[in-house]
Amino acid sequence: MSNKPIYVTRPFLPPLEEYTELLKGIWESGILTHGGKLLQRFESELCQKLNIQDIVVVGNGTIAIQMAIKALELKGEIITTPFTWVATVSAIKWEGCTPVFCDINPETLNIDSAKIESLITNKTVAIMPVHVFGNPCEVEAIHAIAQKHGLKVIYDAAHAIGSTFHEKSLLCYGDISTTSLHATKIINTAEGGACFTTNDELLKKLKRIRFFGHNDNKEIVEDGINGKLTEFQAALGVANMKYYDAVFEDRKRKCLLYKSLLSAHNHLIYQKHIHGEHNYSYFPVIFENEHQVLNVEKALNAQQIFPRRYFYPTVNTFSKIVEYMPTPIAEDISKRILCLPLSFSLQDEDMEEICKILGKAL
Ligand SMILES: Cc1ncc(COP(=O)(O)O)c(C=O)c1O
Numbered sequence: 112m113s114n115k116p117i118y119v120t121r122p123f124l125p126p127l128e129e130y131t132e133l134l135k136g137i138w139e140s141g142i143l144t145h146g147g148k149l150l151q152r153f154e155s156e157l158c159q160k161l162n163i164q165d166i167v168v169v170g171n172g173t174i175a176i177q178m179a180i181k182a183l184e185l186k187g188e189i190i191t192t193p194f195t196w197v198a199t200v201s202a203i204k205w206e207g208c209t210p211v212f213c214d215i216n217p218e219t220l221n222i223d224s225a226k227i228e229s230l231i232t233n234k235t236v237a238i239m240p241v242h243v244f245g246n247p248c249e250v251e252a253i254h255a256i257a258q259k260h261g262l263k264v265i266y267d268a269a270h271a272i273g274s275t276f277h278e279k280s281l282l283c284y285g286d287i288s289t290t291s292l293h294a295t296k297i298i299n300t301a302e303g304g305a306c307f308t309t310n311d312e313l314l315k316k317l318k319r320i321r322f323f324g325h326n327d328n329k330e331i332v333e334d335g336i337n338g339k340l341t342e343f344q345a346a347l348g349v350a351n352m353k354y355y356d357a358v359f360e361d362r363k364r365k366c367l368l369y370k371s372l373l374s375a376h377n378h379l380i381y382q383k384h385i386h387g388e389h390n391y392s393y394f395p396v397i398f399e400n401e402h403q404v405l406n407v408e409k410a411l412n413a414q415q416i417f418p419r420r421y422f423y424p425t426v427n428t429f430s431k432i433v434e435y436m437p438t439p440i441a442e443d444i445s446k447r448i449l450c451l452p453l454s455f456s457l458q459d460e461d462m463e464e465i466c467k468i469l470g471k472a473l
């Protein structure tokens with residue numbers, strides 16, 4: 112049995128001695144940040160794992176989105192989903208753009224590509240879908256819409272490291288994809304994120320933006336920011352990379368176990384994975400109504416178990432930061448969804464207990 116409390120997730124940590132071994136190198140070199148050896152090693156191991164050429168690892172997933180908007184020089188409306196973490200939208204706003212909310216597909220929980228075109232105006236500059244819970248969006252349909260209307264596509268792939276479409280990393284789709292390496296993600300650097308693009312010039316530009324807008328000669332050639340990841344964080348990334356496959360396999364096994372433990376409750380609905388392969392990074396359950404969610408949450412909380420209502424409420428309802436636009440499907444699902452605990456340290460007995468409590472509460 113895991114130690115209580117059990118949270119929706121628990122960060123993966125490598126054996127401490129494997130991390131401290133890497134720290135010795137930092138003490139020897141005296142290099143703490145600025146694209147040091149550990150960052151380079153982490154980037155290269157990540158690329159190898161994802162089968163991509165290069166990647167720009169940065170301080171967090173939010174700044175990765177801001178850098179992507181900056182690199183594409185976007186100013187105007189960006190069509191996105193309300194069923195996301197607030198960071199998707201705050202990054203859009205922080206870069207002086209306006210979020211426009213498109214409703215979601217009730218089965219995949221991703222932006223509904225059939226509803227995007229009706230939201231395009233003469234101010235629209237981009238589409239920013241989110242691969243929600245690592246579930247690949249309809250990348251081909253979204254690409255076609257973007258091509259037709261001359262729009263850029265930035266995928267917020269914060270949840271989607273390890274997900275694929277047509278056997279390629281999901282990061283390969285869109286003009287730029289961004290991801291998060293936050294403590295709760297499949298591969299973590301405590302705080303961290305990354306930008307990826309298949310366009311070499313854009314990739315170089317993202318690297319300059321990450322480092323205050325410097326070129327290789329240390330001249331300032333454009334607007335940049337401090338987007339760097341420290342060597343301490345990169346060391347955690349390197350140490351964690353060794354366990355990437357084990358973590359991935361573990362999540363997959365546990366998601367399947369949850370489904371079998373809950374199989375008697377045939378009114379529960381699960382996210383549909385129609386386009387490509389997802390990464391099992393979350394275990395969301397959709398209930399019949401909010402009352403059931405609240406009952407299940409209360410019963411689990413009473414036993415020191417804390418699932419999360421991801422994503423509740425939807426971002427379009429955050430009246431202090433955005434203008435409300437109705438998205439009835441997202442708003443309905445948001446009230447009925449609960450992500451159950453899922454982490455490497457979660458024990459099978461914990462999952463059995465969670466499912467029993469859930470069943471009783473229904
Ligand atoms: C969909 C989504 N986008 C962006 C972010 C921001 O990532 P970070 O916390 O690394 O800044 C998150 C964070 O979890 C997220 O869930």
